Amino acid sequence: MLKIDGIVTFVTVAEAGSISEAARRLRLSKSVVSERLSEMEKALGATLLHRTTRKLTLTEDGAAFLQRATRIAQEVREAAADLAERRGTLMGPLRIAAPVTFGRMHLGPALYPFLAEHPEIELTLDLDDRRVDAASDGYDAIIRHGLIADSRLVAWKLARSRRLLVASPDYLGRHGTPASLADLEDHRGIFYTNRGVADWRFQGPDGAVAIRGKLALGVNNGDVLHDAAIAGLGIALLPAFIAGPSVREGRLVEIDVGYRPEPEFIFLAHPEGRNPSAKLRAIADHLKKAFGDPPYWELEQFQ
Known part of the structure; x- marks a missing residue:
């Protein structure tokens, strides 16, 4: 019998490209991740991943299974988020990438009170100036300054940027x-x-x-x-x-x-085709209010 945690683990490994990185994202030991993968392959009667000392690659069966497994994992996450929202609670993991300087100067200070108010949200914030691929790199959303050129992303404007x-x-x-x-x-x-x-x-x-x-x-x-x-x-x-x-x-x-x-803008963008979770929408609403319109950093310039 297939287990939900096994499906989620397989999808995370495929997105991360390694057991070590998947274990970090899932907050599990590498041995637990490996064990779940082995149980999945045994239950399916198929090899899903080619394992070498350097990297993991999907087998033909693994690539075929990944498409549906991804949808299943996403549905489970969304179902859990919906239940939490019904109870008036924002909870669960969330992974966001943002630029280093904006993250240090403005995003972090804006997020701290929100996270204190919602302690059951498990936010991983990756500060990186490279243009990450939100979908394939396993992010729920990215925050960027400038223009969003990736047509696979749905962008929400957080603040203008002069x-x-x-x-x-x-x-x-x-x-x-x-x-x-x-x-x-x-x-x-x-x-x-x-x-x-x-x-x-x-x-x-x-x-x-x-x-x-x-x-x-x-x-x-x-x-x-x-x-x-x-x-x-x-x-x-x-x-x-x-x-x-x-x-x-x-x-x-x-x-x-x-x-x-x-003129440019600060955007939060999530992969197209994904129903954004309640906690992602809540973070976007909080950041809009925290930054202001016009944003506080533009008002401060003239003080």
Whole structure:
């Protein structure tokens, strides 16, 4: 007889790609995960996974079974969430990925009171600046800054995000302050490499305008991007939620070139086709209220 915990374990192993990672996500020992997989294969009379010392791969039977097993596991999770909601309780595991700098500065502080209010939610928050695949990497949702390009995701807007073109007083003293988009082309830029293109994008009367400066530094982390701008390496286009405090303190200067940077947003997105749980909806509602409209980090810039 197939057991629900065995099906959930198999799906988690397939998504994680290893028994060790699946055990971490399930909060079980590796031996328990291996035992459940063996029981599943014995009950089905089929080998679901090829095991080597380096990796796990699905067999043909395993790939066929995974499609339905995934739906079963999701239905079980949703059923448990529905029952909990009926009792007025938000509970169970939830896995979310978010950018490092936003997570440290704003997401974490916004989540702490929510988690204290709902102690039965088991949230795993992975802070990672790479563009994770929400579905295949096993996330219930991802939080991102910018635009959601993945058509397999359903995005909920949490807050708007204004970006600031900034540089240190030292850099501007040495190289001059650009007053137009054309001036920017002669300046050194610090760019966020996860966007894929080293340019600054602005709102023009006829649409988006992209200006490419000279690359001083490309980096995939907001904290380092901010610190490099303060160190005087070049000009950076930073979200107000990162640069605001340094602009107020005078460590960075906002530059006006006559055009505003393209507006962006903070999104929470979940894989298409999945019915989002009550606790995920509750977190999204809480974050919208915590961030505000306009978000508090934009109001603070002018205080």
